[in-house]
Amino acid sequence: MTDNNEPETTDTGDRESLELIGDYGVDRRTVLRTLGTGGALVLGSGVAAAGHEEPHPPHIDSHYGYSAPTDEQLPGKLAPDETVGLHIAEEGPFTFHFDPMGLQIDAGDVVRFDFHSPDHNVAPFHVGHGRQQRVPDDEVPFSSPMISPGGFWLFEFDHPGTYDLYCAPHQVFGMVMRLVVGDPAAADYDGDFGDEGRPPTSAEDLAQFPGVDEWQLPTSADAFATDALSVANIVEKGPVTRSDVIADL
Structure with a gap:
């Protein structure tokens, strides 16, 4: 069974990893670190690549843009x-x-x-x-x-x-x-x-x-x-x- 509080993990190839990284707005250093670990991404609320927290995700907020x-x-x-x-x-x-x-x-x-x-x-x-x-x-x-x-x-x-x-x-x-x-x-x-x-x-x-x-x-x-x-x-x-x-x- 999977703990519902745990972030979802998925194994991807390099191309899929890059697409997901682009969606989450992750920087170049995180890209290299992610691909160096075999393309395992941790997907969650603003979290990508081994717990890296993205402070400014690519989302237009309804109040603050x-x-x-x-x-x-x-x-x-x-x-x-x-x-x-x-x-x-x-x-x-x-x-x-x-x-x-x-x-x-x-x-x-x-x-x-x-x-x-x-x-x-x-x-x-x-x-x-x-x-x-x-x-x-x-x-x-x-x-x-x-x-x-x-x-x-x-x-x-x-x-x-x-x-x-x-x-x-x-x-x-x-x-x-x-x-x-x-x-x-x-x-x-x-x-x-x-x-x-x-x-x-x-x-x-x-x-x-x-x-x-x-x-x-x-x-x-x-x-x-x-x-x-x-x-x-x-x-x-x-x-x-x-x-x-x-x-x-």
Whole structure:
């Protein structure tokens, strides 16, 4: 009889071992150690090759996604469907920005967020974050960590609808974007987000800070109010750039 608490062990050939190693995201040293023991793999919850515990398995978490500091740590099985960059421009409105700022994807698509400059993260406007609910009602309050330049974050968008996203450190400067996921009809909301949670920051909000008589730069509220970031425009014209939004202010 087999103890149900014991990990499952299977003997495989070299090719099968390599496939399993690829699935579990094991590093090169573990590959050599595993093949040197005749290809015996210990399969369990995040455990491979003689008790080696893999701290970052190739799985996109529903709350925290999947992140890594370099391209070399992107498992092939997690290849993204679309890519969005996080940038700091040298000048102009929306100095801190996503590129593109508007994008349509299919439900179930994986989006890769590339961090080209420091101090960014990705989060949804969600009541779980103290914000307006500007994502589908059945979506969780997911978030990326703060990721250093050169790193990336992956998230799988499963629920059809509209997702308004922001960078927490730079939302006040208009660093937001809109994703249209799946059927455009499911994403075509009327802009009534209810009274719960904080809306995107407006110039009126910022003018209330001591020493600020009038806010001169476009805000997150200004960005979402443009025709360029309307659901209809994103669906009709495809990816919407920072330049498109600036031109529409």
